[in-house]
Amino acid sequence: xxxxxxxxxxxxxxxxxxxxxxxxxxxxxxxxxxxxxxxxxxxxxxxxxxxxxxxxxxxxxxxxxxxxxxxxxxxxxxxxxxxxxxxxxxxxxxxxxxxxxxxxxxxxxxxxxxxxxxxxxxxxxxxxxxxxxxxxxxxxxxxxxxxxxxxxxxxxxxxxxxxxxxxxxxxxxxxxxxxxxxxxxxxxxxxxxxxxxxxxxxxxxxxxxxxxxxxxxxxxxxxxxxxxxxxxxxxxxxxxxxxxxxxxxxxxxxxxxxxxxxxxxxxxxxxxxxxxxxxxxxxxxxxxxxxxxxxxxxxxxxxxxxxxxxxxxxxxxxxxxxxxxxxxx
Amino acid sequence: xxxxxxxxxxxxxxxxxxxxxxxxxxxxxxxxxxxxxxxxxxxxxxxxxxxxxxxxxxxxxxxxxxxxxxxxxxxxxxxxxxxxxxxxxxxxxxxxxxxxxxxxxxxxxxxxxxxxxxxxxxxxxxxxxxxxxxxxxxxxxxxxxxxxxxxxxxxxxxxxxxxxxxxxxxxxxxxxxxxxxxxxxxxxxxxxxxxxxxxxxxxxxxxxxxxxxxxxxxxxxxxxxxxxxxxxxxxxxxxxxxxxxxxxxxxxxxxxxxxxxxxxxxxxxxxxxxxxxxxxxxxxxxxxxxxxxxxxxxxxxxxxxxxxxxxxxxxxxxxxxxxxxxxxx
Numbered sequence: 334x335x336x337x338x339x340x341x342x343x344x345x346x347x348x349x350x351x352x353x354x355x356x357x358x359x360x361x362x363x364x365x366x367x368x369x370x371x372x373x374x375x376x377x378x379x380x381x382x383x384x385x386x387x388x389x390x391x392x393x394x395x396x397x398x399x400x401x402x403x404x405x406x407x408x409x410x411x412x413x414x415x416x417x418x419x420x421x422x423x424x425x426x427x428x429x430x431x432x433x434x435x436x437x438x439x440x441x442x443x444x445x446x447x448x449x450x451x452x453x454x455x456x457x458x459x460x461x462x463x464x465x466x467x468x469x470x471x472x473x474x475x476x477x478x479x480x481x482x483x484x485x486x487x488x489x490x491x492x493x494x495x496x497x498x499x500x501x502x503x504x505x506x507x508x509x510x511x512x513x514x515x516x517x518x519x520x521x522x523x524x525x526x527x528x529x530x531x532x533x534x535x536x537x538x539x540x541x542x543x544x545x546x547x548x549x550x551x552x553x554x555x556x557x558x559x560x561x562x563x564x565x566x567x568x569x570x571x572x573x574x575x576x577x578x579x580x581x582x583x584x585x586x587x588x589x590x591x592x593x594x595x596x597x598x599x600x601x602x603x604x605x606x607x608x609x610x611x612x613x614x615x616x617x618x619x620x621x622x623x624x625x626x627x628x629x630x631x632x633x634x635x636x637x638x639x640x641x642x643x644x645x646x647x648x649x650x651x652x653x654x655x656x657x658x659x660x661x662x
Numbered sequence: 663x664x665x666x667x668x669x670x671x672x673x674x675x676x677x678x679x680x681x682x683x684x685x686x687x688x689x690x691x692x693x694x695x696x697x698x699x700x701x702x703x704x705x706x707x708x709x710x711x712x713x714x715x716x717x718x719x720x721x722x723x724x725x726x727x728x729x730x731x732x733x734x735x736x737x738x739x740x741x742x743x744x745x746x747x748x749x750x751x752x753x754x755x756x757x758x759x760x761x762x763x764x765x766x767x768x769x770x771x772x773x774x775x776x777x778x779x780x781x782x783x784x785x786x787x788x789x790x791x792x793x794x795x796x797x798x799x800x801x802x803x804x805x806x807x808x809x810x811x812x813x814x815x816x817x818x819x820x821x822x823x824x825x826x827x828x829x830x831x832x833x834x835x836x837x838x839x840x841x842x843x844x845x846x847x848x849x850x851x852x853x854x855x856x857x858x859x860x861x862x863x864x865x866x867x868x869x870x871x872x873x874x875x876x877x878x879x880x881x882x883x884x885x886x887x888x889x890x891x892x893x894x895x896x897x898x899x900x901x902x903x904x905x906x907x908x909x910x911x912x913x914x915x916x917x918x919x920x921x922x923x924x925x926x927x928x929x930x931x932x933x934x935x936x937x938x939x940x941x942x943x944x945x946x947x948x949x950x951x952x953x954x955x956x957x958x959x960x961x962x963x964x965x966x967x968x969x970x971x972x973x974x975x976x977x978x979x980x981x982x983x984x985x986x987x988x989x990x991x
Contacts, residue, residue, distance in 0.1 A: 389924065390924050391923070391924050391926075549919065552918050552919055552920070553918075556919070571919045571920075571922045571923055572923070573923070574918050574919055574920045574923070577918040577920060578920075580918070582917075583917035583918035583920065584917075584918060585914035585916070585917060585918070586916075586917075586918050586919050587914070587915075587916065587919070588911075588912035588913075588914060588915075589881050589882075589903050589906040589909070589912035589913060589914070589915050590878065590881055590885070590900045590903055590915050590916070590929065590931065591881070591900075591903045591906060591907075591912065591931075592931070593900045593929060593930065593931030594720070594900055594901070594902070594903070594931035594932070594933060595718065595719050595720050595931070596931065597720075597930075597931055597932055597933055597936060598930070598931055599928060599929070599930040599931075600919065600922060600928070600929045600930070601922065601926075601927070601928040601929070601930075602919065602920075602921070602922025602923035602924070602925065602926055602927055602928075603923070603926055604923060604926055607926060
């Protein structure tokens with residue numbers, strides 16, 4: 334049997350266990366051109382919150398009863414696509430379930446190791462950090478790069494990439510453990526705990542010449558504090574706004590736009606999928622930096638598909654320390 | 663004697679007559695390297711509000727008692743700079759006064775006609791429209807360009823430049839006279855009266871495929887309505903935020919930043935002075951388009967330096983119909 338987590342109700346505000354349903358269905362059979370995959374790890378990411386809502390977004394919403402959208406990495410069990418054979422490791426949008434059938438064309442073979450890196454450094458998370466920082470943020474050596482959600486899946490990679498690019502890096506995260514990780518694991522030059530510290534005051538010390546690049550994963554008051562410390566010509570890459578995803582009305586994050594004139598600053602949102610034609614370039618570089626020890630990571634792993642909703646809800650409370658994953662096999 | 667308007671008090675909220683003082687001083691004498699200019703027209707512009715405030719900005723604030731900063735065009739009366747002779751027409755930051763002494767290096771000779779164009783189409787106003795639209799907005803033929811403050815000094819030029827660039831243009835302004843000007847004088851394809859119409863609903867009809875470029879002069883609720891109708895990949899050039907300049911606390915103009923991700927949109931502030939190295943390129947083109955009848959303008963002229971404050975205060979009530987100028991000679 335195939336255990337699956339489906340959307341039982343659209344969350345209002347913060348998601349709850351009752352918004353999800355665990356069910357069992359027969360393991361599906363692949364049709365012509367399809368592949369049956371047994372997932373080893375499924376991913377837990379803030380963007381999934383958007384799929385659970387009916388609000389207009391860049392992708393269609395889930396319908397009630399649908400298996401929750403998620404990336405997964407697993408092993409081919411049965412293939413009716415000539416490009417795949419049983420035992421191949423593949424990545425795809427397989428959802429929060431133990432087995433999935435997918436068209437071969439939607440799957441990506443994965444040869445990296447460990448296989449969990451397919452869901453972070455060597456997957457969409459790493460690509461998001463790469464294109465958001467380099468193509469939207471455009472950092473130059475010697476500049477100061479500030480990252481919110483800096484100990485999270487994307488943020489922890491952004492900080493390391495900015496260091497590789499020769500920048501001074503300042504990470505903002507919540508709680509002493511994450512702040513320790515910023516300095517000791519991810520190599521940020523400075524770290525700020527937004528829960529216990531005054532972000533604006535700390536930034537003044539950590540970025541005395543102002544913020545050249547801000548990579549924003551959170552929005553809200555943290556972002557407001559950073560925007561008050563911009564350098565002239567600053568670039569703000571808007572990757573996520575996790576502090577707002579459960580809001581029923583968005584909390585204003587920035588006041589009037591006049592500060593953008595004062596600082597000749599740019600605020601730009603991006604989606605990693607728009608860079609698909611350049612994924613090979615980024616994948617090669619990320620893999621080399623990982624192999625060379627220039628990039629590292631932490632994983633926050635829970636076991637059993639039934640715990641995916643709790644891991645997901647934990648993202649909004651900042652409970653994960655590293656990339657949130659659910660181990661199935 | 664030289665009649666001058668000085669800053670008597672820093673305005674709190676909307677500027678009042680009592681924030682300004684009219685005085686008389688002897689006509690100044692030029693020292694070595696200096697030029698005495700008799701101004702024929704002085705300019706009245708929203709950015710002057712920023713100079714009257716102590717809030718951090720891109721230029722130092724006026725001090726109480728200072729002549730109010732303003733551009734002017736006039737005639738050289740006496741020159742101790744070999745590059746200028748009496749009778750030459752020059753433009754410079756000469757302030758709200760009838761005569762001014764300036765270093766020769768800060769003055770620009772002007773040969774266009776009529777000389778008032780030095781303060782709008784062929785001056786900083788035109789350059790602001792040119793670089794803000796083309797370099798920040800990056801319009802492509804066939805795209806939809808929306809302009810707020812569309813009948814104002816900068817906005818009226820932006821709409822015409824966007825039409826020259828092959829775009830569909832939608833102007834937003836306040837009141838039936840300005841809306842008539844948008845269509846009949848400046849050649850916008852569509853016009854919206856934010857005072858009497860529902861901007862969001864009108865935009866849906868005027869920009870059915872969404873807004874590709876938004877040139878913002880006003881901020882506030884008008885901008886909020888436009889940001890809800892963006893096309894994917896939209897660029898927002900933030901030139902001014904006149905609706906906020908008298909606010910003691912800025913009114914939030916945009917909600918959370920998440921919409922920037924949905925639309926992969928960019929919001930960027932700019933200052934025309936950052937493009938100084940390219941002024942000659944823009945000046946040549948603007949002059950040619952004006953000569954060819956591709957660009958036109960309206961002027962809102964009051965006479966006598968003592969009326970500069972009233973003209974300035976009128977900007978915030980939208981009273982000017984065309985570029986606000988004070989005629990002195």
